[in-house]
Amino acid sequence: MTASIAPLTVTNPADGSIVGTVPQHGPHDVASLLAVAERGRRAARALSRFERAAILDGAAAALRGRADAFAHMIVREAGKTITQARAEVGRAAVTLSLSATEARRGGGEVIPFDAFAGAEDRRGWYTREPLGIILAITPYNDALNLVAHKIGPAIAGGNAVIVKPAQQTPFSARMLVDLLIECGLPDSAATVVHGDRSLTQALVAAQEVRMVSFTGGFTTGDAISRIAGIKRLAMELGGNAPILVFADADLDAAVEACVSGAFWAAGQNCIGAQRLIVESSVAPAFQQAFIARARTLRTGDPTDERTDVGPMISAPAAERASRTVASAVSHGARLWCGGSAEGAFLPPTVLSDVPHDHELSREEAFAPIAILDTFTSEAEAVAEANRLDYALHAALFTENLHTALRVSEQIEAGGVMVNDSSDFRVDAMPFGGAKYGSMGREGVRFAYEDMTQPKVICIR
Template sequence: MSAGVMTAERTGTGRAQDAASSPLPELVVTDPATGAVIGSLPQCGPADVPAILETAGAGRELSRALSRHRRAEILDETARLLRERAERFAETIVAEAGKTIRQARKEVARAANTIALSAAEARRGGGEVIPFDAFAGAEDRRGWFTREPLGIILAITPYNDALNLVAHKIGPAIAGGNSVILKPAQQTPYSARMLTELLRECGLPEASITVVHGDRELTQALVAAREVRMVSFTGGFRTGEAISRSAGIKKLAMELGGNAPVLVFADADVDAAVDACVSGAFWAAGQNCIGTQRILVHRSIAERFTEDFVARTRRLVTGDPRSETSDVGPMISPEAAARAAATVASARRAGATVHCGGEAEGPFMPPTVLTGVPEGHELCTEEVFAPVVIIDVFDAYEEAIAAANALDYALHAALFTGSLDIALRASAEIEAGGVMINDSSDFRIDAMPFGGAKHGSMGREGVRFAYEEMTQPKVVCLR
């Protein structure tokens, strides 16, 4: 057990988890790479929801009473200590999520930046003056609007960015003066608990964040609670649909995944495109909602691109995530790796060619590249959430855009070209939440708006934009 995990377990139990009173089995957390148990935590059930809401209600009043200066001060100090203790947090991410240690360090650095951006938003996002006298009949009025907290926000986070996606929800929520009920992924609770404890250490009232662990029944009960004013969810489409059906009248912000298309045009810098796409495809063992999955390459350069991409992929080291030399760690579980391998096998049976990878060994799935995947196969239409990439070809610009837009949902897309005209035209015509030009589809900074397009698109993350989702305007007018 890593030092970071030990710290989270020792200090978290009895504070963030004091709402758990039901005789439920403990949540057992295991290391994805080894299967070793790294800790266990009490769980909540529907019977605990009234106590959870009571605590969060008290936290709502405490959070609202904090001045903007104090919220910013708490967040700034949290960001500072997160950078200071970065290695302990990185070790915890490796232990429970299976990211390689180098990737985990980058995630910690991003999380610290997310919290610091939240501090800046607490100071900046106070509202605006309203020019009442710009309208006839209102010349004798002056006023403004403020941004007020919503109240209790339910934040539900996934395992693939166990720390930074928690920061993206609780940072803006705190900046806005809200209280949070945080339900982290069952596989990765410790990173979230460590961040919560750090915020408390820096002065956040204890009741301002209530961390809970439990199954679908707990989630459904919390989602349906009238006291919850907003649900911020990152996860799968089916769960997102279930949340929307049971939430009632409240705000919803959802990031539901995608199948990122990457277009490589004939005039692209092939070497740069290969390097960027390999990185974008296999970061976090492919468990990345904006990771590169579908690469569409102009026929004139397809052979060279594919050969170079496969050769570059073969050089990646799959193995112990604690090793400084590993590029790809385990998937979150052996079952997840087995599902990915089964999907690849299905494509192979349908006529696809597997150039490398394709077979799972326990939780490890080596980087996998396929060509010739039949149109309509799930690798073309669904988010695989695994280190699996398909390469296809196109002949005409219109064909590439149509393929990019073929799915009913989209987060990010990317394109590679040396033509400014193509770049601007394609970025306008591709239907996605973001279009990265001459960069990987998984490029993201924590200040930019982030979310989906088309089906399932609800709200935006990115600190400023999440802050606005988590607050509401109040108009004050003086006559």
């Protein structure tokens, strides 16, 4: 359908060049968008599981064959380094393949009616049926794979999906949907829309939408939950990951993992290694090695194979992060490296002595910023890890299995990575948060279950 307001211009965060324009819609277009999605709902539901799986497997293979084009688009619109972009494309292909498996596997099971008194003459089963129209709202930091994590399970479950990608990174989503349609998906079963908050609010509130799957910030998530009405919600709202490094850890391995976890994708990672909490007896050695390694990372042109840290999503985002660092320093923190933005580039930034009541310690930085802190006892470490009201992942480093198991059980988070960075994730695992703001799980099997519903068939 034809867009009704001025097109959106997308720029490259690294150099400000124009990537392209996309059409935009407003709230008055919602009825037409939903009419297309309703046709898509019927078409998607009519697809056999074999057809859904074939479409998803075909798209996974096609994505691998066009990995270079997709990777370069991620670099241009999101600013990831080319190495990181290639890794994201590979993960997105895996996500689609996992979705194809779920289309084949997740069909329900037999119910033993005859195991219950009064039902001995009954036989039956339950199937998993599509919800209908799913609204997927995706962020800019994983512009391709997070779209795949929503659209893949939705298609596997026989749903139609409306994808609302971040304004900064619309092209990766559009390319993926075009690829799925090319591989046989009915073109009405997946629609990409662009527009401002008013469009999003109108779609979220629409009764025809049966589920909203959202990845983004707490403020937006809270607004969505207030206007959604009676529908299913799945939300991944970010975190501020704690990483505990015990004295018996392999410090070299811990440093390398934490540097990667803190500065991958310019720190724009909801499970990035932000709070590094190190046992006091080894804290000086860890701090010295971590800072030295962070200083070796190369910030610059994301198309250069040698670049480690590309730009943040925009110059204003980098400047906000730089101001937050300056605020922490003014409140007593010590800055060891980085901290000053140039355009959209903020080099790896390391601080210590950040007050616990400062926003850099309390909130998700979503920038290449790591905070060094210490602990003297296991109880203190666990208390600090659990201090905040929300958590996606946490991590801990120790050579003692008893410590690893005991502390992992006490940490309140959606996942605890042992002897690995908090940002370790495979696309088959359940992924989501604990405590405030946690709703549902991503990871293909778990999203598929959220996007479908049981239907019982009983024969007497």
